[in-house]
Amino acid sequence: MRILLLSAYDTPSHRHWCEILMEHFQHYDWTMLSLPARYFSWRVRGNSLSFAFGKPGLLRQDYDLLIATSMVDLSALRGFVPSLAKIPTVVYFHENQFAYPASQQQHKSIEPQILNIYTALAADKVAFNSEYNRQTFLSGARELLHKMPDQVPTGLLERIDTASEVLSVPLSPVSVDSYRDTSSPLQVLWNHRWEYDKAPERLFAALKLALSSGVILELHIVGQQFRQTPPVFDQMERYLREHYPGVIQHWGFIENSSDYQQLLAACDVVLSTALHDFQGLAVLEAVAAGCIPLLPNRLCYREWFADNYLYTSFEDIDREAEQLASKLGALATCKAMREWPEPPCVDRFSIIRLCKDYSRLFEQTIHSQNNG
The missing domain is CATH 3.40.50.2000 (Glycogen Phosphorylase B;)
Structure with missing residues (x-):
């Protein structure tokens, strides 16, 4: 053919x-x-x-x-x-x-x-x-x-x-095995395009609230970048490095595919704050590597994942930030108590x-x- x-x-x-x-x-x-x-x-x-x-x-x-x-x-x-x-x-x-x-x-x-x-x-x-x-x-x-x-x-x-x-x-076949460190803080991944439709301002609001509430976590903010990115990314990086030194573990695009796959395999949670996602390929790839998805209850996410992997979404950024921060806190507690849930199966996308x-x-x- x-x-x-x-x-x-x-x-x-x-x-x-x-x-x-x-x-x-x-x-x-x-x-x-x-x-x-x-x-x-x-x-x-x-x-x-x-x-x-x-x-x-x-x-x-x-x-x-x-x-x-x-x-x-x-x-x-x-x-x-x-x-x-x-x-x-x-x-x-x-x-x-x-x-x-x-x-x-x-x-x-x-x-x-x-x-x-x-x-x-x-x-x-x-x-x-x-x-x-x-x-x-x-x-x-x-x-x-x-x-x-x-x-x-x-x-x-x-x-x-x-x-x-x-x-x-x-999805491409997973090329590395999961090797999560059970003794480390909650490893949180945000792996989307650095554009406004992925709602980075919602990410920033939720992280500020979670960290100020005492949630212990480490961040990996990666994904495709462009010549012009929303100013909130610079604001978020400055704020986090100044107020919570050591929280940022990765910041910016990871060029090497093998390094990126290893990061997926090492993170605990893949996070989305998107206002626009038709399949959520970045999320699905991370879940296939073993991450727990933590996603807004909107877009395609409701189609792929059960309610326990979703947080309530609101137009109001602060109300949504409360929901996401609460979920992050609960997952951080689960990891600290060695009660980590199984990630959902995404084999149907292979x-x-x-x-x-x-x-x-x-x-x-x-x-x-x-x-x-």
Whole structure:
């Protein structure tokens, strides 16, 4: 089988998904084209130009299947390269443009949302990485289309719904064994992108409250960083180093993958304060390495984990900080008393478990167009 794989905004999580599919399905003949994850507005609107006129020879070859991320402007790309319209196509939604926090400046325009709808309608099959992702897409698209003045055809979302399913991004196999130090303070990991939608100000508020209440812990604040990061990170680092010397054990991105895996295996708790997460891959990877998840009761987290791993979430930062600080205190006490709980099982996200579902999706997509 010859597969053309297009990733229009190649973030690390998107790249991970592409690489693990190509690695596990090595018996397929893959051609992958990707565009850097920068200049969001241009990339969303211009990726069809970049692909169609930047790599015309590769796009016009014979393929059995086209797999595109949801950022690909599939309808325009098929117009520029008509032969692509004949290829059975899966569109994969790592995220959707309807469920981002409203304050994010790059999402003020409705164009990314409209393009999400066009791309989903142009596909034969649509896969979402979580039910939360799927439902927020459908409800957001329904609300947007309802606002349009006229000439909105009926049945558009029903068509997408019928063609859609939930198929998570697979986890790579855990490469190191857990080796937690039972005599050390509670080892707390926050391993997310250093951007506003991961709510670092909520993290800061909870940590200040927990530490001032006497909770004994050590922090590992890691994750992908950018040229511009929210100022709260500098404020948080200065405050913690000044008022609680020694609490910070790691601060900043860990370049070496092996070192990062070893950190996951050594931490007790993986923490999230996110306002935006469609699958929570960073959390799932840490849980697979043995961490206990401590997550807000919102987003995709409610889909994956039982209530005892969630803290009550509020719009009010201080009220949420009280909930999180209390949970941290309880876990610190559990560790001190050698009463550590078992982490939840996330085997269902392994590539070994998911490979049959991906194979089925590929085969069904080819079959559905050939018999459509």
